[in-house]
Amino acid sequence: MSNIQWTETIIFALLFGVVTVLGFMAARWQAGDTLDHLDEWGLGGRKFGSWITWFLVGGDLYTAYTFVAVPALIFGAGAMGFFALPYTVILYPIVFLPLLRMWSVSRVHGYVTPADYVKGRYGSRTLALLVAITGLVATMPYIALQLVGLEAVLRTMGFNGSGLLGHLPLLIAFIVLAVYTYQSGLRAPALIAFVKDILIYVVILVAVFYLPSKLGGWESIFSAAEDKFAETPAPGDGTLLGPNNQLQYATLALGSALALFLYPHSLTGALASRSRNVIKRNMVALPAYSLLLGLLALLGYVAISAAVKPITNEATGRPDSNTIIPVLFEQQFPSWFAGIAFAAIGIGALVPAAIMSIAAANLWTRNIYKEYMHKDATPAQEAKQAKLASLVVKFGAVLCIVLIDPQFSIDLQLIGGVIILQTLPAVAISLYTRWFHRWALVTGWAAGMTWGFVMLYAIPSADGSRAHFGGSALALDKLSLFGWQPFAGSTVQIYVGFVALVGNLVVAALVTFILRARNVSNGIDQTVGSDYHADDGDPKLKAIATH
Amino acid sequence: MSDTPEQAGNGLRWNAWNLLLLVPLAMLITPFINRDGPHLFGMPFFYWSQFAFVIVGVACVGIVYLKTKDEPVRTDKPDLLSADDLDEGDR
Numbered sequence: 001m002s003n004i005q006w007t008e009t010i011i012f013a014l015l016f017g018v019v020t021v022l023g024f025m026a027a028r029w030q031a032g033d034t035l036d037h038l039d040e041w042g043l044g045g046r047k048f049g050s051w052i053t054w055f056l057v058g059g060d061l062y063t064a065y066t067f068v069a070v071p072a073l074i075f076g077a078g079a080m081g082f083f084a085l086p087y088t089v090i091l092y093p094i095v096f097l098p099l100l101r102m103w104s105v106s107r108v109h110g111y112v113t114p115a116d117y118v119k120g121r122y123g124s125r126t127l128a129l130l131v132a133i134t135g136l137v138a139t140m141p142y143i144a145l146q147l148v149g150l151e152a153v154l155r156t157m158g159f160n161g162s163g164l165l166g167h168l169p170l171l172i173a174f175i176v177l178a179v180y181t182y183q184s185g186l187r188a189p190a191l192i193a194f195v196k197d198i199l200i201y202v203v204i205l206v207a208v209f210y211l212p213s214k215l216g217g218w219e220s221i222f223s224a225a226e227d228k229f230a231e232t233p234a235p236g237d238g239t240l241l242g243p244n245n246q247l248q249y250a251t252l253a254l255g256s257a258l259a260l261f262l263y264p265h266s267l268t269g270a271l272a273s274r275s276r277n278v279i280k281r282n283m284v285a286l287p288a289y290s291l292l293l294g295l296l297a298l299l300g301y302v303a304i305s306a307a308v309k310p311i312t313n314e315a316t317g318r319p320d321s322n323t324i325i326p327v328l329f330e331q332q333f334p335s336w337f338a339g340i341a342f343a344a345i346g347i348g349a350l351v352p353a354a355i356m357s358i359a360a361a362n363l364w365t366r367n368i369y370k371e372y373m374h375k376d377a378t379p380a381q382e383a384k385q386a387k388l389a390s391l392v393v394k395f396g397a398v399l400c401i402v403l404i405d406p407q408f409s410i411d412l413q414l415i416g417g418v419i420i421l422q423t424l425p426a427v428a429i430s431l432y433t434r435w436f437h438r439w440a441l442v443t444g445w446a447a448g449m450t451w452g453f454v455m456l457y458a459i460p461s462a463d464g465s466r467a468h469f470g471g472s473a474l475a476l477d478k479l480s481l482f483g484w485q486p487f488a489g490s491t492v493q494i495y496v497g498f499v500a501l502v503g504n505l506v507v508a509a510l511v512t513f514i515l516r517a518r519n520v521s522n523g524i525d526q527t528v529g530s531d532y533h534a535d536d537g538d539p540k541l542k543a544i545a546t547h
Numbered sequence: 548m549s550d551t552p553e554q555a556g557n558g559l560r561w562n563a564w565n566l567l568l569l570v571p572l573a574m575l576i577t578p579f580i581n582r583d584g585p586h587l588f589g590m591p592f593f594y595w596s597q598f599a600f601v602i603v604g605v606a607c608v609g610i611v612y613l614k615t616k617d618e619p620v621r622t623d624k625p626d627l628l629s630a631d632d633l634d635e636g637d638r
Contacts, residue, residue: 079581085597086574089604093568096608101558218589239583240593246577254575277616284609291601298594433557529558 004158005330011339012157012346015199016173019192019347023180026187036380037545038112041185041387042362043272046107046544050281052190056355057269057282059193061088061260062289064149064349065142067200067296072321074300075308078229078237080245082297086253088290092283095261099283100276101431101532102267108531110542113359114267114427115367121430122438123523125371130445131423132367135264136360138420141412142263143356143397147174148322148406150349153342156326160314167402173346174353178394181354182387186272189354196351199344201292203329207341208295211302211332218298224305239301244491248473251495259421259497262428264359265352275536296325303328316405353394361389379545411469415456418472418497422448422504431532436508437515438523444508452500455479459496472496564614571604 027035035041048056066084073081102117111117114135119128151170154160159169180188212218222239229237236245260266273279303324308331311323329341365386370377377385400409426441436444458478461470474496476487515522534540574580580596587595 079593082594082597086600089574089597089600090571092608093571093604096568096611097565212589219586220589222589222591239591241577241581246581250575250577254572280612280616284605284612287601287605290604291598294594294598294601298590432559532558533560 005335005338007335008157008330008339008342011336012153012343015195015340015343015347016176019195019350020176020180022191022195023177023184023188026180026191027184029187029191034380034545035185036383038362038365038379038382038386039110039545041383042112042358043268044186044190046272047274048190048272048278049274050278050285053269053273053278053282054285055193055197056186056190056272057266058286058289059189059196059348059351060265060269060355061286061352062200062293063142063146063352064345065145066293067345067348068149068152068322068325069145070293070297071300071303072324074297075303075324076237076300076321077234078225078239079241080236080249081300082294083249083253083256084297085290085294086250087256088293089287090253091257091260091290092287094257096280096283098428098431099261099270100279103270103273103276103279104534105431105527105531106271108534108538108540108542109526112271113264113363113366114262114423115363118426118430119367119371120526121434122426122441123525124438124442127426127438127442127445128367129371130442131426132363134419134423134445134449135262135363138416139264139356139360139363140393140396141400141409141416142265143353143360143393144400144406144409145413146349146353146356147397147401148409150346151401151406152320152322153326153345155311155313155320156323156330157342160311166314167398170401171398173350174394174398177350177354178357178391181357181390181394185387186268186355186358189351189358190272192347192354193351196344196347199340200348203337203341203344204292204296206337207299207302207329211299211306211328214332215302215305221301221305225301228304244475245473245493248493248495251498252472255421255495255497255501256417258424258428258501259417262420262423264363265356268355268359268362277535299325299328306331313406316407353397357390357393357397358386360393361386364389364393414469414472415453418452418456418500419449421497421501422452424501425505425508434522434525435512437512437520439520440508440511440515443511444504444506447507448500448504451503452496455496455499474499562615564611567607567611570607571600574600574603 030045030047039046070081070084105111106117109120111120113132115128115132118131119125147170150173154169160166212221215221225239229239236242241249261270270279273282306328308324308328310319310321311327312318313320326342326345329338333341365382369385370382374381422445425436425444429436455474456472457468459470459472459474460467472495473493476490476492476494477485479485479487479499531540574597580593582593583591585592
């Protein structure tokens with residue numbers, strides 16, 4: 001605990017204090033009659049307008065981890081790390097239509113989670129349970145990663161102790177977060193998101209205009225990066241894509257875009273909005289964050305030309321590449337502004353962590369607790385259960401970081417992206433057609449999960465230090481179908497999640513043909529066509545916070 | 548509530564403007580964008596062209612939003628008039 005940067009720490013603590021007060025006040029902000037209902041606690045009353053939704057969903061999708069990890073990836077590998085920009089550009093055109101359908105059908109039937117919808121659409125408890133479990137497993141490590149982002153900032157400020165003491169600031173920050181989320185529900189991150197996003201915008205805009213001019217302009221920054229990559233032995237890096245990673249770049253961007261709104265927390269943000277028009281306007285306005293993310297990503301190159309060295313994490317003994325951006329800010333900015341920047345990233349971790357834990361709590365309560373443990377739970381009991389679950393989820397994430405290596409969470413999150421993609425046929429394609437049979441979706445899910453997992457297991461890390469779960473880029477050479485290798489000898493890489501999804505769809509289609517030929521029941525559909533177009537003010541809509 | 552999926556329907560609606568949503572996907576064709584020159588503000592083409600696609604994406608989604616905003620939405624009944632609805636019209 002030496003070399004604490006006091007100016008930065010004090011500014012960080014002040015801003016953290018402000019959002020804590022906001023978090024507790026949020027319970028009374030636009031409050032409904034009761035907080036003892038999931039519509040209120042878990043979805044903020046389903047009445048957020050365009051601005052609140054913009055800040056909330058922006059704060060939810062563009063997380064602190066993204067803000068430290070994407071530049072770190074560019075710093076280490078170059079052009080490949082820039083996939084985050086195409087990912088967040090194609091995202092909105094892709095999800096624009098399905099998300100509107102999901103909002104309408106959920107509003108008509110009072111669905112809170114994607115698994116609620118699947119159960120209504122297919123009348124299948126098994127399928128709904130699989131979707132719920134997949135969502136929970138994929139979200140948990142994502143919450144833990146927000147802590148990685150927060151910790152990168154804390155360690156840069158000098159709170160870089162070893163052992164349990166080193167994690168103490170993180171623990172305190174998270175206890176505070178857990179308590180006000182428990183009390184205020186989704187309203188807390190919605191209100192805090194205003195502060196977080198405004199800070200982030202200021203910091204990044206200053207950074208991308210001030211730093212390049214200080215360091216000799218983009219031309220010299222890119223040539224410095226070029227020189228660095230030329231020296232390293234790794235073949236895949238450089239300021240342009242190589243012959244082998246272009247397919248990986250495109251499929252990773254596409255796969256990530258398809259996966260994002262399958263994550264329960266993204267859907268939570270969307271379902272909390274008031275009307276279809278709120279969502280439509282946000283699909284137009286949210287790319288402002290993508291622009292920001294792209295600019296931020298380039299700070300990875302700025303860090304190269306500023307000769308930034310990552311800080312060694314005293315808890316693991318390894319250099320932590322996620323500290324690149326905090327260190328860059330600390331070196332180049334006056335300490336008061338670095339303090340603001342650190343607060344922006346730190347608070348940036350709290351917003352998504354809160355929304356994710358709420359989404360996970362909703363899943364647990366609606367699709368496991370109410371479905372299997374307490375069938376006649378009242379809305380108040382549901383809300384109580386969800387509040388408790390949000391606490392458990394957050395402390396699980398803290399324990400993950402403190403007791404197990406943070407690398408474990410990073411690996412899990414990598415797997416999370418691949419597995420959440422396997423719910424695409426059940427959650428997204430089903431918005432358009434019930435052609436896929438419900439048991440075929442179960443089979444396809446199982447096939448995609450298994451295959452994705454097997455492929456991830458077989459991928460060594462780029463630097464050769466680990467033999468398994470080293471990344472999501474699969475060399476086509478390694479692609480094997482029961483021993484048959486269609487692309488033997490090819491060094492071209494592709495995103496594992498994308499391959500697994502294709503396998504999932506093929507299996508689901510084959511099984512659908514078989515089950516349809518045999519006339520196996522495809523369950524009862526609660527929804528009708530017009531449900532998918534219902535809008536605010538429609539008499540069909542289910543009243544909020546009643547049962 | 549309906550027992551057979553055929554009756555339930557999916558409420559699909561076709562609108563040609565929606566095709567615009569496919570345009571931004573062009574940025575995934577990496578051979579087109581993976582080049583160094585020409586530079587803009589000192590950035591290789593690979594980078595600034597993808598920034599330009601942010602604007603393309605916003606424009607496409609924005610146009611679809613504006614063009615489909617006034618779409619008449621039947622909210623009280625299914626889209627396609629069934630025989631019952633036509634009877635009601637006679638009354």
